[in-house]
Amino acid sequence: MDIKLKSKLSKITTFIFDVDGVFTDATLLVGEDDVQRIFNVRDGYAVQIAVKSGYRMAVISGGKQKSIATRLSGLGIHDIFLSVGTDQKLPVFQKYISERELEEEEVLFIGDDIPDYLLMKSTKVLACCPADATEEVKSISDYISPVSGGNGAVRDVIELVMKAQGKWMKIF
Numbered sequence: 609m610d611i612k613l614k615s616k617l618s619k620i621t622t623f624i625f626d627v628d629g630v631f632t633d634a635t636l637l638v639g640e641d642d643v644q645r646i647f648n649v650r651d652g653y654a655v656q657i658a659v660k661s662g663y664r665m666a667v668i669s670g671g672k673q674k675s676i677a678t679r680l681s682g683l684g685i686h687d688i689f690l691s692v693g694t695d696q697k698l699p700v701f702q703k704y705i706s707e708r709e710l711e712e713e714e715v716l717f718i719g720d721d722i723p724d725y726l727l728m729k730s731t732k733v734l735a736c737c738p739a740d741a742t743e744e745v746k747s748i749s750d751y752i753s754p755v756s757g758g759n760g761a762v763r764d765v766i767e768l769v770m771k772a773q774g775k776w777m778k779i780f
Contacts (some may be wrong), residue, residue, distance in 0.1 A: 609772075616734045616750060617772035622715045624656065624701065625762065627669040627676055629720035630738060633758030643673050651762035652683050658766050659684035661775050664708070668700050668721055689696050694723040701727050717766055720745055720757050735763050 628634050631651060637644040666687035667680055677688050689700050705712065711730035719728055720741040728735040729748050736751045738761035746752055751768065753761040770776035778779055 613751060615773060616713070617769050619713050620663075620664070620734060620773070622664040622705075622708075622710055622716070624668060624704075624715055624717045624765065626721075627667060627671050627680075629741070629757040630718050631680075631758065631762055633740075633756065634720070635758075641728075642675065644675065645671075645673075646758065647670045647679055648758055648760055648762070650760055651659045651758075652765035653681040653767040654692075655685065657776075658770065661770065661778070663766075663769075666704060668697050668704075668727075670694070670735040682731045682741055688757050694726075697723060697727045699714075701731065716755075716765060716769060718761065719722075737761075 614750060616722065625631060628645070631647055637650045657667060663748065664691070665685040667685055669676065670692055679693040680688055687704065692700050705715065715733045716736055717728060717733040718736040720738050722744065725744055725748070728745065735749045735752065736753065736756035737745045737749045738753050740756040740780045741749070741764070751765070753764040755761045755764045765768060768777055
């Protein structure tokens with residue numbers, strides 16, 4: 609692991625995630641009354657471990673469905689911002705870190721597509737993306753997971769941080 613990345617990983621206290629293309633493979637199952645997504649159970653388990661280990665977790669997503677909040681809050685993520693338009697992700701992020709008195713360098717943000725680009729490009733977050741992110745997002749990411757969205761990318765970045773900080777497998 610490169611020394612610059614290791615230094616950035618050591619500062620992380622907070623994970624902020626997009627949903628579609630990160631927690632999911634961006635496939636939407638459209639029914640008459642709702643849109644469903646498939647979440648990876650191992651990603652969820654890693655989120656629970658990180659929460660129990662004291663990391664702050666948040667989601668900023670354009671998704672609107674209550675089922676997103678239900679799934680994520682069940683994992684221990686309580687700061688969930690849904691229906692956030694592309695042009696609003698950065699202001700929502702800035703308000704969030706200001707209210708919690710965080711420094712941008714303490715935050716790992718993982719996104720996969722154009723709606724995440726401005727936030728990743730305009731801040732000092734540790735910018736991460738899944739293996740199947742758009743080329744634009746990959747080009748500005750500090751870390752590109754070898755795993756695609758919905759197939760373990762969330763767990764990969766959580767493990768990466770926790771292992772770098774010597775906290776992985778320490779809650780048992």
